[in-house]
Amino acid sequence: MMWDGIYLDYAATTPVDQRVLEAMLPYFRETFGNPSSIHRWGQKSEAAVEQARNKIAQLMGCSASEILFTSCGSESDNFALRGVAYHALKSRGARHILIPPVEHHAVLRTAQDLAENHGFDLEYLPIDPFGSVSAEDLESRIRSDTAIVSIMYANNEIGTINPIQELAAICRAKNVPFHTDAVQAASQLSIDVKSLDVDLMSIGAHKFYGPKGVGALYVRSGVDLLSIQTGGSQEAALRAGTHNVPLIVGMAKALEITVMDREVFNQHYQHLRDQIFSFVQRHIPDVHISGHPQMRLPNHASFVFKGIDGNQLLIALDIAGIGCSSGSACKTGNPEPSDVLKAIGIEDEWALGSLRVTVGRQTTQGDIDTFLEVLPDIILKLRRTHG
Amino acid sequence: MGDQRIIAIAMSGGVDSSVAASLLVEQGEKVIGLMLRLWSDPNQPNRCCSPHDMTIARQVASQLDIPFYTLDAQEVFKHHVVDYFIEGYSQGITPNPCIECNRHIRWNFLYQNALALGATHLATGHYARIAFSDNHYHLLRAIDHHKDQSYVLHMMDQDRLAHAIFPLGHLSKSEVRRRARLRSLPVADRQDSQDLCFIGYLDYHHFLLEHRAPISPPGPIVDIDGNRLGTHKGLAAYTIGQRKGIGVSKPYPLYVIQKEPSRNALLVGSKEQLGRDTFMVDQIHWIDGSEPDQHIQVQVQVRYKSPEIVSEVKLIESEKVFVRLESPLPDVTPGQFAVFYNGEECLGGGVILL
Numbered sequence: 001m002m003w004d005g006i007y008l009d010y011a012a013t014t015p016v017d018q019r020v021l022e023a024m025l026p027y028f029r030e031t032f033g034n035p036s037s038i039h040r041w042g043q044k045s046e047a048a049v050e051q052a053r054n055k056i057a058q059l060m061g062c063s064a065s066e067i068l069f070t071s072c073g074s075e076s077d078n079f080a081l082r083g084v085a086y087h088a089l090k091s092r093g094a095r096h097i098l099i100p101p102v103e104h105h106a107v108l109r110t111a112q113d114l115a116e117n118h119g120f121d122l123e124y125l126p127i128d129p130f131g132s133v134s135a136e137d138l139e140s141r142i143r144s145d146t147a148i149v150s151i152m153y154a155n156n157e158i159g160t161i162n163p164i165q166e167l168a169a170i171c172r173a174k175n176v177p178f179h180t181d182a183v184q185a186a187s188q189l190s191i192d193v194k195s196l197d198v199d200l201m202s203i204g205a206h207k208f209y210g211p212k213g214v215g216a217l218y219v220r221s222g223v224d225l226l227s228i229q230t231g232g233s234q235e236a237a238l239r240a241g242t243h244n245v246p247l248i249v250g251m252a253k254a255l256e257i258t259v260m261d262r263e264v265f266n267q268h269y270q271h272l273r274d275q276i277f278s279f280v281q282r283h284i285p286d287v288h289i290s291g292h293p294q295m296r297l298p299n300h301a302s303f304v305f306k307g308i309d310g311n312q313l314l315i316a317l318d319i320a321g322i323g324c325s326s327g328s329a330c331k332t333g334n335p336e337p338s339d340v341l342k343a344i345g346i347e348d349e350w351a352l353g354s355l356r357v358t359v360g361r362q363t364t365q366g367d368i369d370t371f372l373e374v375l376p377d378i379i380l381k382l383r384r385t386h387g
Numbered sequence: 388m389g390d391q392r393i394i395a396i397a398m399s400g401g402v403d404s405s406v407a408a409s410l411l412v413e414q415g416e417k418v419i420g421l422m423l424r425l426w427s428d429p430n431q432p433n434r435c436c437s438p439h440d441m442t443i444a445r446q447v448a449s450q451l452d453i454p455f456y457t458l459d460a461q462e463v464f465k466h467h468v469v470d471y472f473i474e475g476y477s478q479g480i481t482p483n484p485c486i487e488c489n490r491h492i493r494w495n496f497l498y499q500n501a502l503a504l505g506a507t508h509l510a511t512g513h514y515a516r517i518a519f520s521d522n523h524y525h526l527l528r529a530i531d532h533h534k535d536q537s538y539v540l541h542m543m544d545q546d547r548l549a550h551a552i553f554p555l556g557h558l559s560k561s562e563v564r565r566r567a568r569l570r571s572l573p574v575a576d577r578q579d580s581q582d583l584c585f586i587g588y589l590d591y592h593h594f595l596l597e598h599r600a601p602i603s604p605p606g607p608i609v610d611i612d613g614n615r616l617g618t619h620k621g622l623a624a625y626t627i628g629q630r631k632g633i634g635v636s637k638p639y640p641l642y643v644i645q646k647e648p649s650r651n652a653l654l655v656g657s658k659e660q661l662g663r664d665t666f667m668v669d670q671i672h673w674i675d676g677s678e679p680d681q682h683i684q685v686q687v688q689v690r691y692k693s694p695e696i697v698s699e700v701k702l703i704e705s706e707k708v709f710v711r712l713e714s715p716l717p718d719v720t721p722g723q724f725a726v727f728y729n730g731e732e733c734l735g736g737g738v739i740l741l
Contacts, residue, residue: 385503
């Protein structure tokens, strides 16, 4: 039996762009050499990796030696936090880590692990009800022994964008390494690291129509970090492991398309997203937007519905043919409000009913019309059953 | 989307629900798999919805190419099934948690949720059939009488039967296994579930002790003349009609005849002393939605697997009847359910009182 479907979960992942797929294909069978090999087979692969590095560096406004390839956004986050923190501890005895409590788990759990198992001192930055960090709060909490500050560029769950340029400037003035998790932001916001003036930035390709299983970490030259994956001397001996050539090539192509056509895509996203916002607020009672209403990713709508089980909402939407997500996506069916919604002070009665709707390049006006046609009925039915 | 019917199938990772799902898919239905996460003893895996069962159910769903979701029912299950079970034994009766699970969990919580989520019907792997005639839905025994489960479904009402589907009602268990093998479902050789899913690998008496159920302490074992024969380990450990494990002996085999919570005594006797032919049934539910005439002749079944006996049923008041069996049964047990049949049709049932 065929199931029609409308995919509205582009923040979770995106389909690989056809041009990206084509760019990758030769590197599975024709040009398959190990980039670390001496011979011509290896040289061809190495050239592809370095060409990809150059392209990504150009798109991010940095030099090629400042780009490290990883296996995903989460690895980039881990690499940044652990690598810098371990080095800071070793070189100057710094143990203090500053993050807001609404970071993606790749940063949050990593920082918690550093505190629980590696002797670091984790402090949470205050956030406003939209989940963003202010320059004043950051400034007042940086200490002389701060090893690293990590603040996400845009929140995956609630879409809020942080004033990264301002926050980075404070860290620069105090000479403290500043990392931003740009995994969710890279598909839509400027990732020019020079104008943002960050020290480290994490991205993952599958969020911008590239393949899964590859990411990158920008490390500004002069920022020291220890390796967290040892072995061969790939990536300046900082990240061992044979390069995943086709995926690296694909990431570069995907980022190129993303940056070149960013404005066009963003207009398309925002046009559709704003319809979702205004319709839901007009036609469904007991609902709030989560995250900032304006300072947010253009493709990102997120809500909390009072008295709804978010998990069931996702199931009902899927049965109606629509794929969305919530903050507390849990396949095992154990309802728990998300850490992010709790941290921005949303009560459980609302936080359990979270919904994230994210549009993408393939989303059409018809998709949004259909979605908005079925949503109110589903909310009504679920509320009737559980009310 | 549209007016097409959408059938939710309750999946457990077992052979029955998996084959039921595959039958629906083959019939061209639009099917979704739902699995409940049930409460289990924190120290014991729930034998019906362990992570392993969930993995298998997911595998089956993916093989059948149907979406699969899990719903959290731990709280309602604990309340309506586990607490009921503990409480029943504490009151000296023998509860039937499988029936309460069908009443409150499958055919209420899951049923309501399935419809709210957008399904038009709920299917389960139960062995029973549904027929429609005279403007009524009828619950019928499965073709395979050995596997028939209409007993645990006697609480179904007209509304539920209208939205229920039992794809296995016309199949034998061996046919179900054959089909599972034929379709290479990863469940073909899984054992049937037995006993209570939520007590893990404990026996129920240990479970009650571990959960500090206020069950009776040890007390006297007496015969019908009042002679004390020994000490029982708490009434909850015994069931009426039980022969093995009583712990006292006579020249002839002894059976548990009755439990007497008032003096905490376990009454035992010979096979001839066992059995009764009259009892009351309370909280009766009739599937067709209306009380029968004052006096009807039906067949009654007093346990899930006991034989049906011809009986007269006399209406005493609303939802309460007096039952006289044609011949006595050894295991008429308070707390268990008496379920009434007219031939193949399950009419309804209620709780046995003495």
